[in-house]
Amino acid sequence: MIISQLGYYSLIFGLLTSIFIFFNSSIQLKKNSPIISDKITGLIGFQFFFVFISFISLIYSFVISDFSNETVYNNSHTTKPLFYKITGTWGNHEGSLLLWLLVLSGVLLGFIIKSKNEPSNFRLLTTLLHQIIVIGFFVFVLKTSNPFNEIFPVQTEGLGLNPILQDPILGIHPPILYLGYVGTSIIFSAALASMISNYVNKSWAKNIKFWILFSWIFLTGGILLGSIWAYYELGWGGFWFWDPVENVSLMPWLSLTALLHCIVTLEKRELFKKWTIILCIITFALSMVGTFLVRSGILNSVHTFANDPSRGIYILTFLLVLVLLSFVIFVIYENKNFTQKSEIFVLSKETAVLINNWFILYFLSVVLIGTIYPIFLDVILDEQISVGPPFYNKLILPFLIPFVLFMSIGPSMKWIKTNFKIGAKSFFVIVFTLVLSFFTVNFIGEKNVFILLLFIGFFYLFLKSLDQLREKTKNFAQIFSHTGFSLLLISILLNSFSSKEIVKNIQVGESFILKNEKIIFKKIAIEKEKNYESIVGFFEILDDKNRIINLQPEIRIYNEPEMTTSEASIKTTLFKDRFITINIIKDQNFFNIRYQHKPFMIWIWISTLIIIMGGMFAIFRKNKEVNI
Amino acid sequence: MKSKKLSIIKIIIFFFLIFINYNSIAKSSTYSEEQTINITKNLRCLICQGQTIHESNSDFAESMKKFIKSELENGKTNEEIFSSLVEKYGQWIVYDPGISKNTFLLWTLPLLLFLIGGAIIVKKIFKKI
Numbered sequence: 001m002i003i004s005q006l007g008y009y010s011l012i013f014g015l016l017t018s019i020f021i022f023f024n025s026s027i028q029l030k031k032n033s034p035i036i037s038d039k040i041t042g043l044i045g046f047q048f049f050f051v052f053i054s055f056i057s058l059i060y061s062f063v064i065s066d067f068s069n070e071t072v073y074n075n076s077h078t079t080k081p082l083f084y085k086i087t088g089t090w091g092n093h094e095g096s097l098l099l100w101l102l103v104l105s106g107v108l109l110g111f112i113i114k115s116k117n118e119p120s121n122f123r124l125l126t127t128l129l130h131q132i133i134v135i136g137f138f139v140f141v142l143k144t145s146n147p148f149n150e151i152f153p154v155q156t157e158g159l160g161l162n163p164i165l166q167d168p169i170l171g172i173h174p175p176i177l178y179l180g181y182v183g184t185s186i187i188f189s190a191a192l193a194s195m196i197s198n199y200v201n202k203s204w205a206k207n208i209k210f211w212i213l214f215s216w217i218f219l220t221g222g223i224l225l226g227s228i229w230a231y232y233e234l235g236w237g238g239f240w241f242w243d244p245v246e247n248v249s250l251m252p253w254l255s256l257t258a259l260l261h262c263i264v265t266l267e268k269r270e271l272f273k274k275w276t277i278i279l280c281i282i283t284f285a286l287s288m289v290g291t292f293l294v295r296s297g298i299l300n301s302v303h304t305f306a307n308d309p310s311r312g313i314y315i316l317t318f319l320l321v322l323v324l325l326s327f328v329i330f331v332i333y334e335n336k337n338f339t340q341k342s343e344i345f346v347l348s349k350e351t352a353v354l355i356n357n358w359f360i361l362y363f364l365s366v367v368l369i370g371t372i373y374p375i376f377l378d379v380i381l382d383e384q385i386s387v388g389p390p391f392y393n394k395l396i397l398p399f400l401i402p403f404v405l406f407m408s409i410g411p412s413m414k415w416i417k418t419n420f421k422i423g424a425k426s427f428f429v430i431v432f433t434l435v436l437s438f439f440t441v442n443f444i445g446e447k448n449v450f451i452l453l454l455f456i457g458f459f460y461l462f463l464k465s466l467d468q469l470r471e472k473t474k475n476f477a478q479i480f481s482h483t484g485f486s487l488l489l490i491s492i493l494l495n496s497f498s499s500k501e502i503v504k505n506i507q508v509g510e511s512f513i514l515k516n517e518k519i520i521f522k523k524i525a526i527e528k529e530k531n532y533e534s535i536v537g538f539f540e541i542l543d544d545k546n547r548i549i550n551l552q553p554e555i556r557i558y559n560e561p562e563m564t565t566s567e568a569s570i571k572t573t574l575f576k577d578r579f580i581t582i583n584i585i586k587d588q589n590f591f592n593i594r595y596q597h598k599p600f601m602i603w604i605w606i607s608t609l610i611i612i613m614g615g616m617f618a619i620f621r622k623n624k625e626v627n628i
Numbered sequence: 629m630k631s632k633k634l635s636i637i638k639i640i641i642f643f644f645l646i647f648i649n650y651n652s653i654a655k656s657s658t659y660s661e662e663q664t665i666n667i668t669k670n671l672r673c674l675i676c677q678g679q680t681i682h683e684s685n686s687d688f689a690e691s692m693k694k695f696i697k698s699e700l701e702n703g704k705t706n707e708e709i710f711s712s713l714v715e716k717y718g719q720w721i722v723y724d725p726g727i728s729k730n731t732f733l734l735w736t737l738p739l740l741l742f743l744i745g746g747a748i749i750v751k752k753i754f755k756k757i
Contacts, residue, residue, distance in 0.1 A: 234683075235683075236679075236682070236683035238683075241678070243678050344752060344753050345753075346753055346754075351749075351753060354749045354752065354753070355749070358742075358745045358746060358749055361741075361745060362738060362741060362742040362745060365737070365738045365741045365742075366738040369734060369737050369738055370734070373731075373733070373734045373737075374725075377730060381730065383719070383730055384718060384719065384720040385719045385720065385725045385730065385731060386672050386719070386720055386721070386722060386723050386725065387723075387725050387734065388670070388672075388722075388723025388724065388725075389670075389723060390670060390723055390724035390725075391723075391724065391725055391734075391735075395735070395738055395739075399742075501665075583685045592685055
């Protein structure tokens with residue numbers, strides 16, 4: 001009760017701090033002093049502290065199951081394990097927005113501490129612009145999504161958390177994702193501030209690169225965790241469904257990836273200034289669009305949106321205000337910043353970056369249009385269409401082939417001008433690629449020119465990246481990520497073409513066969529856990545060498561809220577995952593068994609980790625001046 | 629040196645011939661389990677939250693799977709099955725939006741943006757200052 005009050009008033013204090021920050025920053029900006037006072041840093045620290053206290057209060061309310069709090073009542077239950085009581089804090093609308101706010105104020109504090117050597121007017125302007133976003137979200141939380149609403153009379157038991165969210169990976173997925181997602185806000189503020197203070201130059205690029213990498217790493221990590229969760233929890237062995245909720249995380253990721261390449265060009269060559277600023281704005285706008293789409297409920301149906309439009313309309317209006325603001329700033333300060341012109345040679349790293357951005361923005365437009373087009377069609381013409389994997393495959397896959405080819409040679413390009421030498425080694429790589437692709441395609445039995453071309457592209461990138469990895473002159477971090485990316489594409493392709501599955505309805509004691517493997521349904525057991533009952537199926541798999549593998553998929557029957565989930569049992573090996581799920585068939589003795597071979601699953605996760613590690617290398621060696 | 633290059637060209641030609649060969653392999657026309665999966669993977673389970681018919685175990689999905697199997701056994705093609713389902717349940721049921729009056733922009737807008745982007749880049753690189 002009191003803790004809830006503390007959380008609420010702490011939020012109010014956080015909002016009030018904004019006024020002081022605004023006031024003090026403006027005065028300092030007028031004075032044009034070369035250093036900014038500790039007062040402002042202190043105030044920003046206080047603001048973060050207030051949000052932090054508020055966040056901790058909410059966690060505490062969840063932990064002690066304080067059902068006088070509406071958010072806790074709606075999303076928690078006393079029988080839930082402690083870990084899920086805590087992660088339940090951000091497993092709902094109100095709590096997740098408080099997390100948004102926490103990260104939002106946190107990155108500003110991080111920025112102000114990290115940017116000590118930069119011009120003070122730039123830092124002050126960034127603070128001011130960032131406060132606009134901070135205030136916007138404070139008001140949003142307090143007005144439409146207060147996590148500390150009280151209910152009366154106080155309930156003795158809560159409604160519980162959706163069981164499919166009661167999962168360790170999904171527990172940490174939102175904070176990681178939000179660090180990336182909301183981290184883009186500081187890029188936005190700093191980009192606008194740099195324009196106003198005429199600071200769009202090499203040193204700005206060098207410093208903002210940290211935040212771009214920071215967001216990019218966490219966003220990649222967040223997406224990875226989400227995919228792993230979907231793979232084992234949703235029960236049919238897929239990891240990416242082109243679902244709108246996934247798409248909204250992919251869009252800022254694509255934009256950040258483009259920005260990451262662009263910012264390096266600005267850092268080294270002072271080129272593409274205008275475009276870099278635009279990308280910074282687009283990236284944060286996409287984060288906001290994502291927040292709008294997910295938080296307004298419009299994704300499920302435009303009709304849910306109509307039921308409770310206040311939240312959606314608030315975010316949409318706020319987004320428009322921010323976009324308008326950036327547009328105005330852009331137009332006013334455009335000439336001041338972007339007068340310098342210089343020539344770009346065809347064979348240069350500059351061109352390679354342009355091509356990279358060209359393709360990535362195309363992919364981005366496919367995802368964006370594929371996600372929002374159906375919404376517009378529904379609103380305007382009342383026609384409902386589904387835009388699923390076939391759409392994305394058709395528009396993205398053909399373009400991936402030239403994209404990866406450019407990606408293979410891009411890192412070999414030099415700034416300003418490149419003289420290309422095609423040596424015997426290049427030929428060797430090409431021939432090796434062709435041989436490897438040909439055998440792979442034959443091996444998986446997909447005799448199709450298009451698939452062969454995909455493999456050629458992906459293997460070429462892989463071999464080329466491995467080759468570049470050995471060269472000391474190249475940017476190790478970049479090549480490392482590229483290698484991971486090629487490995488990811490290869491694994492996904494292999495996985496999608498050589499997955500095998502069988503669905504059978506059988507009784508205990510029966511068995512069936514999939515590709516030289518015998519699957520025996522041994523027995524069934526019922527186990528009772530704290531907040532669910534579980535029906536465990538015991539399966540024995542006899543593989544082609546007569547080794548026994550035990551798998552125990554479960555059906556969980558949760559009581560609060562009442563819901564049945566199916567927990568897959570997975571045996572991971574280096575080359576394939578064995579994946580089994582069990583489901584009840586109503587009023588019968590039969591069980592529905594789905595058994596799958598998912599080749600190279602582990603490589604999909606490993607290669608994404610390699611991509612992330614590349615980003616980390618780039619952060620940790622930022623002090624060493626290397627040519628990328 | 630010259631002979632080395634020549635042999636590389638030979639290898640490339642060799643692979644090129646293999647590509648061509650690939651296309652001529654006719655697809656088998658008999659219905660298979662995989663064909664059913666291919667169809668049900670592209671159909672939305674109308675009563676579920678963002679699941680395909682293939683993935684779902686709901687009653688609706690189960691009856692749809694049976695229906696599709698029987699249609700395939702009756703010799704219907706994939707296209708015939710899809711179009712009959714669209715007629716009955718609307719475009720919402722298929723994950724492939726297809727090209728129609730309503731989806732024309734959906735398909736062409738990204739491609740148009742790609743062309744515009746290309747034009748901007750070409751202009752930027754080849755512009756003489």
